[in-house]
Amino acid sequence: MQYTTNQTEEFMVKEGKDVAQLFSPFFEETTCIHQENTYVAQNKKYTSKIQIFHKNKQKLYTFSHFLPKNCSFLQEKSFIKAYHKAHLYWALKKFFHTSFAWGALTGIHPTMVVRKLIQQGFSKQKIVHQLHSVYGVSHQKIKMLFQIIKTQGALQVPANHVHLYIHIPFCPSKCMYCSFLAEELCTQKHALQKYILYIKQDILNALWVIKQQNLTLQSIYFGGGTPTTLSAEQLEDVLSILPNNIPEFTVEAGRPDTITKEKLQVLKNYGVTRICINPQTMHNQTLQTIGRWHTAEQIKEAKLLAQPFGFEINTDLIAGLPNETEAMFASTLQQVLALKPHQITVHTLSVKKGSPLEKLQPTPTHTKRMVTRAYAYLTKHHYKPYYMYKQKNMFDHQENIGYTKTKPCLFNVHTMEECASVIACGAGAISKRVALETGKIERLAQPKDITLYQNRFEELMQKRAEFFNKKL
Ligand SMILES: C[S@@+](CC[C@H](N)C(=O)[O-])C[C@H]1O[C@@H](n2cnc3c(N)ncnc32)[C@H](O)[C@@H]1O
Ligand code: SF4
Known part of the structure; x- marks a missing residue:
């Protein structure tokens, strides 16, 4: 497939490519799309001509649009962008007789x-x-x-509010589908102990920046990876340096095979308010296939163990896992609902290029129906959708949706809606500054490679302090 445009502006090429990509499974190798755009600033008229060359047929579509009156330059640009994409979408939809949600x-x-x-x-x-x-x-x-x-x-977040994110890139085993930064713990026990020394210093530096800049800590999110791969003592070592009166404090306990009563007690002692216990699926066969070394029964046990501590509990699921039918996904939903979690997050499987999942040839066509079923089922049982986002390479071009029966998780909402700053600690963690008045957003990433993160530690701490000190 080839997509070209006569518009040289970077955003036009990118936007057009994104739409063309949607239809790529229907393209023959020889398919070419050419989009020609003209914009006459004087009369604010935008025209677009699309030519699609295909093995057996060639079609030409033309389209013109007048921009609304009193359109500012910024608006003009986003309107043109939107119409550019939309026009290409409708032309390809007509050409290939297919549409996307x-x-x-x-x-x-x-x-x-x-x-x-x-x-x-x-x-x-x-x-x-x-x-x-x-x-x-x-x-x-x-x-x-x-x-x-x-x-x-x-979403009017005061300018001096900030979230603290802490990343633990270790897990008991690496799940086949996972694209997050995570090392398998079985081969990395020594590396984890060393990482803890650095993450503690990283957190102390972040707390110092928060104090220096007079920021108010709105939430803490201890994610990964799987932070509960740390032993109870290691967890205590890290949590004891954090303030324990923060209204929202999440720990991704993710894998039930890492959860013990002792660790839950440590989380409770240090002010954690919300944990995630993630089945992904309630089918043991699938859990084995995707390399999660736990069973559905362990999910139920972990939920029972956590219940008396009074945490808010979130559970993550994935629609579209290999060899799962719609009926299997429905049964997962039913079993998870019976556990009465406060929140359920339904992800759509996204398969990265080169991932071992590509070889398994999963069943993408069911995914759309699974996601739609989850929406119908969960809303019927009074779970409200409260945040969503899309990723590249998601089956059936669906999305990830967080549902809640209680209050929304502020960290999830504010990060997805890009309306609050985040100070982030750990390898691969990304700090973000948001200026709501100007709409300006800047990011600063720490290296994903753990050794590089440790070797460049001093420089990274200095860069982050400067990042939060400069005027945005
Ligand atoms: C940052 S991960 C960490 C959660 C935790 N380690 C666990 O696995 O339980 C958060 C969630 O992203 C989802 N996820 C990870 N990789 C995915 C993929 N390739 N496609 C769809 N969802 C994915 C899973 O539901 C996972 O629970
Ligand atoms: S446990 Fe979570 S973070 Fe770790 S590999 Fe599996 S999905 Fe990824």
Whole structure:
């Protein structure tokens, strides 16, 4: 497949490629798309001509659009971008007789598109029209977007608020599908002990930056990897340097094979309010296939063990796992619901190029129905969707959705909606500064490689302090 455009602006090429990518499974090797855009600034008229060359047929589509009155330069640019994508989407949809639930909205955060339109003063009716008739988004996804925005409520985060993220890149075993930074613990026990020395110093430096900059810590998120691969003593060693009066403090206990009563007690003692116990699936056969060394029974046991401690509990699931049918996914949903977690996050399997999962030839066509079923089933049982995001290479171009029966997890909402700053510790952790007034967002990443992170530690600490000190 080849996509070209006469528009030299970087964003045009990127946006067009994203849409063309959606349809790539239907392309022959010889398929070429050429999009020609002209924009006459004087009369604010935008025209786009698309030619699709295919083995047996060649088609030409033309389209023109006048931009709305009083459109500022910034708006013009985003309008042109949106129409450029939409036009290509509709042309390819017609050509290949196929459509996608998110239409031309290929970005990671569709809720942010809706929030922008709300801020610009568009009525709900106009936004629905824009999403459905211009971008081609399905009515079910539009309904969900509005539900999410309603559950999230206003997102006016004070400028001096910050979240603290701590990354532990170790797990008991590496799951076959996982693209997160995680080392298998069985071969890395010594590396973990060394990592703890660095992460503690990293946290102390972050707390110092928070104090120096007069920031208010809104939440702590101890994620990974699997932070509960640390022993109870190691957990205590790290948690004891953190403040323990933070209203929201999450620990990804993820794998039930790492959870013990002793560790849960340490989490409770140090102010943790929310933990994740993640089945992904309740089918032991699949758990074995994907390399998770635990069973569905262990999930139930871990939930029972955690219950008396009074944490909020989240459970992660994945739709589209290898060899799973829709009925199997439905049974996972049912079993997880019976455990009565406060939150359930339904991910759609995303398969990275070169991942061993590619060889297993999973069943992508069921995934859309699984995700739709999860939405219907969970909302029927009073779980509200409260955050969502999309990733590259997701089966059926679906999304990840967090559902909650209680209050939303602020860290998840604020990071996905990009409306609050994050100070991040550990290898691969990414700090973020957000200036809501200007819409400016900047990021600073620490190296993913653990050795590099440790070797460059002093320099990284200095860079992060400067990052939070500079004017945004
Ligand atoms: C950062 S991971 C860590 C969670 C924890 N270590 C565990 O596995 O239970 C968070 C979640 O992302 C999801 N995830 C990871 N890789 C994925 C993939 N390739 N496709 C879809 N979901 C994925 C899983 O549901 C996982 O629980
Ligand atoms: S336990 Fe979690 S972070 Fe670790 S490899 Fe599995 S999915 Fe990835």
